[in-house]
Amino acid sequence: MPRESKKAKxxxxxxxxxxxxxxxxxxxxxxxxxxxxxxxxxxxxxxQTTDVRVNMVTPELFRRYPGAEALANAAQEDVEQVVKSTGxxxxxxxxxxxxxxxxxxxxDGAVPKTMAELSALPGVGxxxxxxxxxxxxxxxxxxVVDTHVKRLTTxxxxxxxxxxxxxxxxxxxxxxxxxxxxxxxxxxxHGRRVCDAKKPRCEACTLSGLxxxxxx
DNA sequence: ATCCCGAGGG
DNA sequence: CCCTCTGGAT
Numbered sequence: 558m559p560r561e562s563k564k565a566k567x568x569x570x571x572x573x574x575x576x577x578x579x580x581x582x583x584x585x586x587x588x589x590x591x592x593x594x595x596x597x598x599x600x601x602x603x604x605q606t607t608d609v610r611v612n613m614v615t616p617e618l619f620r621r622y623p624g625a626e627a628l629a630n631a632a633q634e635d636v637e638q639v640v641k642s643t644g645x646x647x648x649x650x651x652x653x654x655x656x657x658x659x660x661x662x663x664x665d666g667a668v669p670k671t672m673a674e675l676s677a678l679p680g681v682g683x684x685x686x687x688x689x690x691x692x693x694x695x696x697x698x699x700x701v702v703d704t705h706v707k708r709l710t711t712x713x714x715x716x717x718x719x720x721x722x723x724x725x726x727x728x729x730x731x732x733x734x735x736x737x738x739x740x741x742x743x744x745x746x747h748g749r750r751v752c753d754a755k756k757p758r759c760e761a762c763t764l765s766g767l768x769x770x771x772x773x
Numbered sequence: 774a775t776c777c778c779g780a781g782g783g
Numbered sequence: 784c785c786c787t788c789t790g791g792a793t
Contacts, residue, residue: 587778599778600778600779601779603777603778604777604778604779604780604789605779605789605790606777606778606789606790606791607776607777607791609792610777610790610792641789643789643791644777644789644791645787645789645790646788647788648779648780648781648787648788648789649779649780649788649789652779652780652781679780679781680779680781682779682780682781683779683780684778684779684780685779685780687778688778702778703777703778703779704776704777704778705777706778719784742778749777753776754775754776754777755776755793
């Protein structure tokens with residue numbers, strides 16, 4: 558089978574996006590915080606865990622530390638107790654405190670709006686920066702690539718890359734910029750609801766007609 | 774046993 | 784590119 562042309566792949570990508578939009582008109586970031594600081598903290602905490610568990614600890618965390626200044630002055634062991642159930646709690650506590658201290662030191666406690674400034678902050682990597690820019694500031698600067706996004710885009714034949722950075726580059730080429738943030742949400746929702754990692758329900762999948770990996 | 778919206782370091 | 788750090792649901 559000849560390699561799919563770039564044009565055909567782009568068309569298939571657009572079709573997949575439209576079908577998912579129909580399927581999940583309400584798709585949004587499930588770490589629901591409008592506040593950029595809190596969204597950043599929640600995203601750092603979401604490593605190797607689910608949004609559900611992050612959303613269980615954040616109320617108490619932000620009750621104690623409502624903003625960058627409070628968290629910057631927190632004792633790490635206190636923070637560890639609050640976020641313990643999300644796993645990796647030692648690293649995560651260090652990272653969110655580092656994030657808060659970076660904001661205080663470099664930006665007067667405010668969250669910056671550029672990829673370069675965000676990524677320069679301790680504890681903030683590419684994914685957290687993308688989540689903040691896309692969901693708190695409405696800026697499509699990149700595509701969040703988590704395990705769902707990577708799995709589904711690989712199954713769909715939209716990328717063959719392994720590292721999140723390279724997968725993201727492929728998706729940024731394949732999808733128009735104003736869809737980047739929503740794209741990640743749609744794929745994550747679909748990954749959780751239908752295209753599960755262990756038992757994908759191809760028979761119930763709206764994308765089965767255009768998915769090279771579909772079993773139906 | 775496997776999976777989950779990550780960052781930092783080797 | 785790889786590894787480590789960690790808990791909890793399935």
